[in-house]
Amino acid sequence: MTSLSGAVSISGIRSFNGETSVPGDKSISHRALLISALSEGTSRIRGLSNGGDVRATATLISQLGAHVTQDGEHIIVQGGRDRLGPPGDTLDVGNSGTLIRLAAGLVAGLGGRYRFTGDDSVNRRPMKRIFVPLSQMGAEIEASNNGDTAPFAITSKQLHGITYLMPVASAQVKSSILLAGLGADGTTTVIEKIPTRRHTEEMLADAGASINFERFPDRSEISVKRSKLNPLEYDIPGDPSQAAFWIVAALITPGSKITIRNIYLGELRSDFLAVLKRMGAGLSINQRTRNSGDVTASSSQLHSTDISPHEIPGLIDEIPILSVAAACAAGTTTITGASELRVKESDRISVMTTALRSFGAEVDELPDGMAISGNRRLFGGKVQAHLDHRIAMATAVLGAAVEGTTEISGFDSVESSYPRFLDDFTALSEGRL
Secondary structure, three states: OEEEOOEEEEEOOOOOEEEEOOOEOHHHHHHHHHHHHHOOEEEEEEOOOOOHHHHHHHHHHHHHOOEEEEEOOEEEEEEOHHHOOOOOOOEEOOOOHHHHHHHHHHHHHHOEEEEEEOOOOHHHOOOHHHHHHHHHOOOEEEEHHHHOEEEEEEEEOOOEOOEEEOOOOOHHHHHHHHHHHOOOEOEEEEEEOOOOOOHHHHHHHHOOOOEEEEEEOOEEEEEEEOOOOOOOEEEOOEOHHHHHHHHHHHHHOOOOEEEEEEEEOOOOOOHHHHHHHHOOOEEEEEEEEOOEEEEEEEOOOOEOOEEOHHHHHHOOOOHHHHHHHHHOOEOEEEEOOOHHHHHOOOOHHHHHHHHHHHOOOEEEEEOOEEEEEOOOOOEOOEEEOOOOHHHHHHHHHHHHHOEOEEEEEOHHHHHHOOOOHHHHHHHHHOOOO
C-alpha cells in the first residue's frame, strides 16, 4: 500500500488476521459532547471517537462556552446553559452533517444569533429538513441556495413546542428538534412512522430530561419539555459502522479471521450483522454488556440477498460496505428504499455504482438503490471517493480482495471518522494485531 497527497494504492490479494478495536461510536460521541455542554456541571467521557467530525464537535461546544479538557483517557466537559451563547466567529462543522443538524437545534433552544458553515460536501447537503421544524418553533433562518443549504444563520428568542410528523426517517432531524425542545416553552413531540436510532432520547433520559417515549403499532412518539440536564459519565463503545469494514474484509478475503473488540450492538446499529448472516457470513458474537460485545468474522462463501426499504434506517451507514460484500457474493443482491444515500457526504448510490463498475462488477443503479451481480472476476479499480470516508474505506477493502492494484483518490476524507484506518489495514493484513 502506498499513499500520496490524499490518494492511496492498494495491492490485492491479501488476508486479514488478528484482533483490533475501532474508534468510539461516532453517533454517540457527537451526542455525548453536545448533551454534556448543556448539562449543569462536569461530565466525563471515555472512548470518544478521535475522528475529525467529533473533534469539530468538541471545538464547537468550546466556541459556545463549554470548557473542554482531557484527563488521561477521559474528556472532561464543564457545561450548563448559563455558560453557553453565541460566539464571535462562525461555527464551522467541517465534514460533519450530523453536527451541523444537531447543533442547529441545540443553539436554537439557547437563543441568540449563530452562523454555521461546513466544507464543500456539507454545504451541499439538504438542510430544509431541519429548517422547517425549527422555523415552526419560532427560529428565524437565513440560508444559502434558496434557503436549502449551509452556510446559514439561525436566530431565536423564545421557541415554542410543536408536534412534528417526520417526512423522512432521519435520526439527525429528530435529534435536532428534541435538542431545540429542551429550551422551548411547552411540549415538543416528534412522530416517527419509521423508527430511527434512539441515541438522543436515551441519552437525554439518562441525563434527567423530561422526555417521554411511546411506541404504537403504526408510529413512535417522542415528547420533550424544557429540562435541566445532569452531568454524566459516558463510556463509549466502538463504532459498529467502522467495525463493518473489518468484518467484511475478513469475510471476502481468503484465510482471514478478525475479532473486533467492544463494539456497540444496540438496536438499529447492528442490523448489518443480520444481513451478512443471511448472506452466509461466518460470524460469532461475544456479548459483553446489554449493548456491546466482540464480533469475530472468518472467510466465508457469501450468497446474495435482498435489502428492503424497511431495513434501511438500521443500515444507512453500512450500505457502501454491504455493496462490497454483494459484489463478492454469488447471485444478485438488490438494495431498495435507500434514496437517503443520495444526500450523504456524496451521492453514495451513484458514487458506489461507479466505483464497483471500475472493479469489473455488474451493477444496475436504481433510483433508490442498486442491483449488484456478484461472483464475477474482479480486478483492481480506480475510485474517486468524493470527500466520502465510507466510500474510501469500502473500496479499500474490496481492493484487498481482488487481483491487481486499486487506486483511490480523496482518501484523506477518512480522517473525519477513522484516522488510523490505513495503519490498522496494514497491521491486520500482515497479522500484526
